[in-house]
Amino acid sequence: MPYAQVISLDLAAGVEERRSAVRTAYRAVAATDGGKIAAWLALGENALPPDADRPQHLKQMPSFAGDVLDPSQSHGDLLLQITGASSPAVKKAAEQTLRALPQWRVRWRMEGVRPENRTEDGRGLARNPFHFNEGYGNPGTPAGVTERATITDTEGEPSWAVGGSYQVIRIIRLATEFWDRDTEHEQERIIGRRRDGQWLDGTPSTERPSFATDPHGKITPLDAHVRRATPDRRNPPPLVRRGYNYHRGDDDQGLIFSCFQRDLMKGFEAVQKRLEGEAMARYMLTTGGGYFFVPPPKEHWIDAAFPKRT
Numbered sequence: 676m677p678y679a680q681v682i683s684l685d686l687a688a689g690v691e692e693r694r695s696a697v698r699t700a701y702r703a704v705a706a707t708d709g710g711k712i713a714a715w716l717a718l719g720e721n722a723l724p725p726d727a728d729r730p731q732h733l734k735q736m737p738s739f740a741g742d743v744l745d746p747s748q749s750h751g752d753l754l755l756q757i758t759g760a761s762s763p764a765v766k767k768a769a770e771q772t773l774r775a776l777p778q779w780r781v782r783w784r785m786e787g788v789r790p791e792n793r794t795e796d797g798r799g800l801a802r803n804p805f806h807f808n809e810g811y812g813n814p815g816t817p818a819g820v821t822e823r824a825t826i827t828d829t830e831g832e833p834s835w836a837v838g839g840s841y842q843v844i845r846i847i848r849l850a851t852e853f854w855d856r857d858t859e860h861e862q863e864r865i866i867g868r869r870r871d872g873q874w875l876d877g878t879p880s881t882e883r884p885s886f887a888t889d890p891h892g893k894i895t896p897l898d899a900h901v902r903r904a905t906p907d908r909r910n911p912p913p914l915v916r917r918g919y920n921y922h923r924g925d926d927d928q929g930l931i932f933s934c935f936q937r938d939l940m941k942g943f944e945a946v947q948k949r950l951e952g953e954a955m956a957r958y959m960l961t962t963g964g965g966y967f968f969v970p971p972p973k974e975h976w977i978d979a980a981f982p983k984r985t
C-alpha cells in the first residue's frame with residue numbers, strides 16, 4: 676500500500692479505564708481494516724499499566740547517538756497506522772477512526788508515501804528521498820517475513836503476545852539538497868549498493884556480495900550503510916523494514932523509517948548501534964518516533980494483557 680497515516684495517540688486527560696479505552700480503539704481500528712485499507716494498532720509503553728503482563732522489551736525508545744528527539748514527535752500510548760492505495764482514502768479512514776476515539780488525543784501525526792511502490796521477487800520495493808530503491812535486504816517470502824517479525828512461544832514473551840511484533844518508528848530528516856550535491860558514485864559508496872540495488876562489486880541485487888574478499892573496503896567502504904547494517908551476509912539482521920517517505924514543507928523531508936521484529940535487541944537495536952558512525956550519518960537527523968508493540972490479530976489479548984481487578 677503506497678500511502679500511510681502514522682498517528683500517535685495519548686490517553687485523554689481524565690480517562691481512567693485504560694482497558695476499555697484500549698478495547699474501543701482496537702475495535703475502531705479493526706472496523707477500519709479491510710478492503711482497500713489496512714489498519715493496525717500498536718501499544719506504546721504506557722498503554723498497559725505497570726502491573727500488566729507486559730511484552731518484555733516494551734519501553735520508551737532511547738535517544739541514540741546523533742538523535743535530537745522532539746518529545747512532541749516521539750513516543751505515545753498507542754500507534755495507529757492506516758495504509759491504502761490513495762492518499763484521500765487513507766486520510767478519510769484516519770478521520771473516521773479518530774472520530775470513534777474520543778478517549779484518545781493525537782500526540783503526533785505523519786503522512787507518508789512510497790514512490791514507485793512495487794513487488795519484485797517477493798519483496799516490496801520503493802524509492803527513498805535519496806533516490807535509492809529500498810527493500811532488497813528484506814526476506815522474499817511470507818515465511819521469511821514471519822520468521823523475522825512474528826513472536827513465537829520461544830522468546831519468553833507472555834503467551835497473549837505470541838503472534839505479535841515489535842514495531843519501531845524513526846522519523847529521520849534527510850539533508851536531500853546536501854546529498855544531491857554528491858555524485859551518484861559517491862552516494863553509492865555511502866549506501867554500499869547502486870540505486871537499483873546492485874552491489875558495488877557487480878553482484879546482482881538478489882545475490883550475496885563477497886565482503887570477505889574486500890576486507891579493507893576498497894570496493895564497498897567499511898562505513899557504507901549496508902555493510903554496517905549486515906557485515907556478515909549469511910546472518911542478516913532479524914528485522915523487516917517498511918518505510919515511507921515524508922515531505923513537510925520545502926526543507927523538511929525524510930523517511931518515516933519503520934521496522935518489525937520479534938526481538939527488539941537483536942533486531943533494531945543491534946543494527947542501530949552498528950550504524951553509529953556510518954558515512955550516511957552526516958546527511959540524517961532522527962527527530963522522533965517510538966517503540967511500539969503490535970498485538971496478535973485476535974481481540975482476546977486485551978483481557979489476558981490487562982491485570983484482573985478483583
Ligand code: HEM
Pocket residue numbers: 803805807808809810811812813845847849866868872900901904905911912916930932943946947950959
Ligand atoms: C533514513 C535513513 C535511511 C536510509 C536512506 C536507508 C537506506 C537504505 C538503502 C538504500 C538500503 C539498501 C537497499 C535495501 O536493502 O533495502 C538499506 C538497507 C538496509 N538498511 Fe537502511 N536506510 C536508512 C535507515 C536505516 C535504519 C535506521 C536502519 C536500522 C537501524 C536501517 C537498516 C537497514 C538494513 C538492515 C538494511 C539491509 C541491509 C542488507 O541486508 O542488505 N536503515 N537502507
